[in-house]
Amino acid sequence: MPTSQTLDRIDTLMAxxxxxxxxxxxxxxxxxxxxxxxxxxxxxxxxxxxxxxxxTNFRLASVSKQFTAAAILLLAQDGALSLDDPVRRWLPSLPAAADGITLHHLLSHTSGVVDYEDVLPDAIEGQLRDADVLRLLETQDRLYFAPGSDYRYSNSGYALLALIVGEASGLDFATFLRERIFKPLGMDATLAFENGISTVRDRAYGYSAATDGWARTDQSSTSAVLGDGGIYSSIDDLAKWDAALRDDRLLSDASRALAFTAHTTTGEADVEGYGYGWRVHGEGADRLLWHSGETIGFRNVLLRWPEQRLTVVLLTNRNDPEPYALARRIAAEFQTGEAQR
Known part of the structure; x- marks a missing residue:
């Protein structure tokens, strides 16, 4: 257990x-x-x-992607789909330019699919949903690059994956997550939030700094897209998720290896490669699996050092600062000196 001095230093860091x-x-x-x-x-x-x-349940933003990836891996374990399936097998309304894209490409951000945020209409009534992302992409008969030839982080890809979960399972995405991941793990308050359908209990609302204090900035036009960032969860539930990633109670050894293996390089700081819903950095005892999540009013990060059996999760309901560097400093308290013992 950490010493009182370590806990005091953490409180200072979190001041x-x-x-x-x-x-x-x-x-x-x-x-x-x-x-x-x-x-x-x-x-x-x-x-x-x-x-x-x-x-307290925070909107995870892109930390959600590891759950979307896990849903696809579960369906692959079931034999309901293959990671080598062409995306148009499941979403045939996509244009011909998507012919070479597989589920593997979507999971690893190597599909070249157009960012839906870049083709949004000037005026949007209500909020976009995953199906709306598909409708936008149906109008884009082009890619940024040939599938598998490059890396470009893609929210579009994970919105499409959420739709594929629905097509392959016969359940909508939120229901599949609840029945196959959250309920089995006892993550009772975690959900893919659908306004008017589900309710986030013990909910944190997002805020942004304003000249006279803080302004609520909890939702944007894209906040209802589930596959790329629509899950709410708490640190208590994420502790259960972290435990499930250490054994085969949910995902097989082979599936977890696929999720945690870098399938492409990224050229980004502290991200040597990208797996399925996970950024991968370093090797051996220093190998770090992590993901951040940033959206209007929320900034989050989840860091895992599997060989060190150390995980740090920092969820925040404000637009600034980015928590990655702070989470690394907190982790260092448990990687050196008295706290490590």
């Missing part, structure tokens, strides 16, 4: 999130399968003065 009337954060550190830090800071709901606690 910016602890302001009594500002949006906050939830911090989880798991060491050797045991949560050794599990704490909330600041407020989940400024208007009602509700504090963040370990059960």
């Amino acid at each position: 910016a999130y602890a302001e009594p009337r500002g949006p906050g954060a939830a911090l989880l550190v798991v060491r050797d399968g045991v949560p050794v830090v599990r704490k909330g800071y600041g407020l989940a709901n400024l208007e009602r003065g509700i504090p963040v606690d370990p059960g």
Whole structure:
């Protein structure tokens, strides 16, 4: 267990999130399968003065992609689809330019598919959903590059994967996640949020800094797209997810190896490669599997060092700062000196 000095240093590092009337954060550190830090800071709901606690549910943004990838891998385990399937087998309305794209390409961001954010109409009524992303891409008979020839991070690809989960399973994406991932793992409060259909309990709302304090900026026109970033979860539920990634209770050894193997290089800082829903960096004992999630009003990061049996999750409901560097500093408290022992 961490010493009191270590916990004090972590509180000092987290001080910016602890302001009594500002949006906050939830911090989880798991060491050797045991949560050794599990704490909330600041407020989940400024208007009602509700504090963040370990059960507060944040919009994960792109941290959601690891769940989308896991859903595809589960269906591959079931024999319901193959990672080598052409995307047009499942979504035949895509234009001919998509002929060479496989599910593997979508998972690893090597498809070349057009970013839906780049082709949004000037005026949008309501919010886009995954099916709307498909309709936008149906008008784009082009790719950024030949499938498999390059890497470009793609929210479009993961929106398409969510639709493919529905086609291959016979369940809508949110229901598949609930029945095949969240319920079996006891992640009882985690969900792919659909306004008017589901409710996020113990919900953190997103905020952005304004001249006179904080403004609620919880939803944008793309916040309802589920496959690339629509999941809400808490650090308590993510501790259960982290535990499931250490054995075969959900994904087989082979499936986890596929998720955690770099299938392409990225050229990005601290990201030597990309697996399926995971960024991959380093090797051996220093191998880091991680993902960030940034959207209007939320900034999140999940870091896992499998060989060190160390995980750090930092979820925040504010637009600034990016939490990656802070999470690395917190992790260092458990990688050196007294805290490691």
